[in-house]
Amino acid sequence: MTTPVRFDAAWERACKLAGVAASQGHDVVLIRDLSGRSTLLIDDRHDELAPNSDLLTLLRAECRNQLGPFAAHEPVQTASAMFSADMFFAAPELVVLSPREEHGAGRVSILERTVVGADWSAPGVDQEADSRRPWTRIALYGFKGGVGRSTATAILAQHLAEQGRCVLVVDLDLESPGISNLLADPEAGSEHGIVDHLTESAVGNAEGLKLLAKSSLTPKDGNGEIWLASASGTPRKRRGEEEPPYDYLAKLNRIYTDLPPAAAGGESRSFAQRLEDAISACEEQTAEQRGRRPDVVLLDSRAGIHDIAAVVLTRLCDRALLFAVDNPSTWEGYRMLFKQWQRQPALARAMRDRISIVAAMFHSAGDSERLNALRRHAYDAFMDTLYDLPDDDTPEPFLPDEGRVDDAPYAPLPILFGNDLVGLDPQRSSGWTKLPFVRAAYRDFLGAVEQLVQDSYKDKS
Structure with missing residues (x-):
């Protein structure tokens, strides 16, 4: 046989x-x-x-x-x-x-x-476009869900706004929207969402969409602002009319395809370009609201292997925060993605310079041994896939002595875990982001990302 x-x-x-x-x-x-x-x-x-x-x-x-x-x-x-x-x-x-x-x-x-996933290894990093855009885009991504990515996005948005920045948060977890519940005022959501822009733009009908809402976490003092672009819209009932239906799933089922040219002789419209157009429309609307463009755009990406995550990481962001829990399935997943980038050395080099590992839900504040183990696993994944590439003139980084802090991409930014964070309901806990245990859990993470934002501004100037 x-x-x-x-x-x-x-x-x-x-x-x-x-x-x-x-x-x-x-x-x-x-x-x-x-x-x-x-x-x-x-x-x-x-x-x-x-x-x-x-x-x-x-x-x-x-x-x-x-x-x-x-x-x-x-x-x-x-x-x-x-x-x-x-x-x-x-x-x-x-x-x-x-x-x-x-x-x-x-x-x-x-x-x-392929139906999905081709963008993980597609040549997409446009560093020239990144440098022309004066504001910074930061993607937050986890290979596995349930690692606190959306909560971290909300807390990071408020922290940056407290520094006086205009922050735009875009909910791109379209199959499982989460950040909107943390940031939005239930009574003042945006009339349209990202799925509306993707469906309406497909037929040339995106003009006039209202994509933004002011976040309830916007600081009351200072010049900082938080604007939210939700995955879904909130239909408005107009006088004398019934509330219009809103079929989210029908729209979601139609957004991922590439489209033919809008006019004869034009170029086809890829899903990646359509998503870029949706985010750009949200950025333009922040300027229309107060005459102020965003200083930082936070892209809350979908977890797992999906076209949205692939496009966001490889094409649409300046920095990518990869959330990791120290277990075999997490590192096997990231190795799989890194190997896709490894197929194109230029893409791999660009990606390793823009990603940072986040030690999500890290259980022990003072357990340096466990943090060093996570750093070792991240280091091994990077060395096996994103270094020693063809025509690579960047020396491989060495793993510093245990206990030392370094700023290499594999060096984890810790978010501490506490039992009080389990079951926290932001709708019932007013001022939840300022609770002492929340501030303590995210302190190191916020400080590290703040430095990344400042470095990004220097690179663009």
């Missing part, structure tokens, strides 16, 4: 066959479709291959033999036989597996056709 070819083995073999094709001097694109089937595209426009050439005959046979059910119906195709080869060979989402060698092998690139 022959052993069946499974998904992972088929992909590894397909990558090797792509290398064989590239060894003949041709650029190759390896496509994996939604079912996991692979197709080799060979760029022969400068050296056309006959349909029955030895190379093509060999590759077709090997694809069918080695990939089994994961070989496409036509597993090997040539650019010279395609109507528009640049749709594949010049696609912006290509990931380079091996670069072109001078007077040698051609380039091998990968093109993944």
